[in-house]
Amino acid sequence: MNSPASSVFTASSLPEDAIELGRFMDAWGVKGWIKVQPHSADTQALFETTHWHLQPPEEALARGFSAFTGCVSATVAEIKHHADGVVARLEGMSDRSQSESLKGVRIYVPRSAFPAPPEGEYYWVDLLGLEVFNREGHALGVVRDLMPTGPHSVLVLEYTDTQNDKPLLAERMIPFVDAYVDQVDLKARRITVDWGLDY
Structure with a gap:
């Protein structure tokens, strides 16, 4: 872990019930925020789970990626809807170079950590x-x-x-x-x- 963002992560393993909910797209602003591309219009689990498990981009998209290896976990400091998408900042991230280094990273959350949906609604x-x-x-x-x-x-x-x-x-x-x-x-x-x- 030798990138500007390396201090943000803790080495971990992917939970057995992990679900891939989205990926990081690009830096947003200059204060460490990053654009998130959710895999679904249903973003509740992303917003209500404070710990994300992260994996590097798939091999085809990983050229030049060096932020971390294997699976890591990170704490979500802030997350919000912006325009037609989602932006987030991880705990310990404070500048654009950190968020730029995470382009393509895949976001996972254990299914067991999802909040219970309202009656009659489903993930x-x-x-x-x-x-x-x-x-x-x-x-x-x-x-x-x-x-x-x-x-x-x-x-x-x-x-x-x-x-x-x-x-x-x-x-x-x-x-x-x-x-x-x-x-x-x-x-x-x-x-x-x-x-x-x-x-």
């Missing part, structure tokens, strides 16, 4: 991989992503289209709103929706 990471069935019991696919579209999110499902000679992976999108979603059962890893096979 996007908990919906990934759930099987989706309609009221008639037909399998519609598996949740691959949750796409924000302004007023609500859309479930992006992946399923195998067997109507052609060659089965193909296909996508189906369902608005994640009460009008279409009957039940989310996290224990059974199942979502029931009012949605036809031909929609």
Whole structure:
């Protein structure tokens, strides 16, 4: 650890239930703040967790990166929404050169550290991989992503289209709103929706 930001970090290991929530993009201002690119429109866990686990950028983006090696942890001093994004400052960071050295760093938080969501609300990471069935019991696919579209999110499902000679992976999108979603059962890893096979 030989960068200007090295005193900010503590060597650690990535928790087994760690979820990658975003990455550092670039310096913001001159006082150690850095732009954060969240992986989801749901940023509650980033804002309510004071300790982040950090890993270097992926190999393809890590050219010249020397802020740290392996996994480290850092304390979040300040975080806020700015314009259409998020900016944060880590404890011990006070100048632009420190934040510039962290470009591309990946941010992880243990799932166990997430605050409990309000009744009827869910974290996007908990919906990934759930099987989706309609009221008639037909399998519609598996949740691959949750796409924000302004007023609500859309479930992006992946399923195998067997109507052609060659089965193909296909996508189906369902608005994640009460009008279409009957039940989310996290224990059974199942979502029931009012949605036809031909929609």
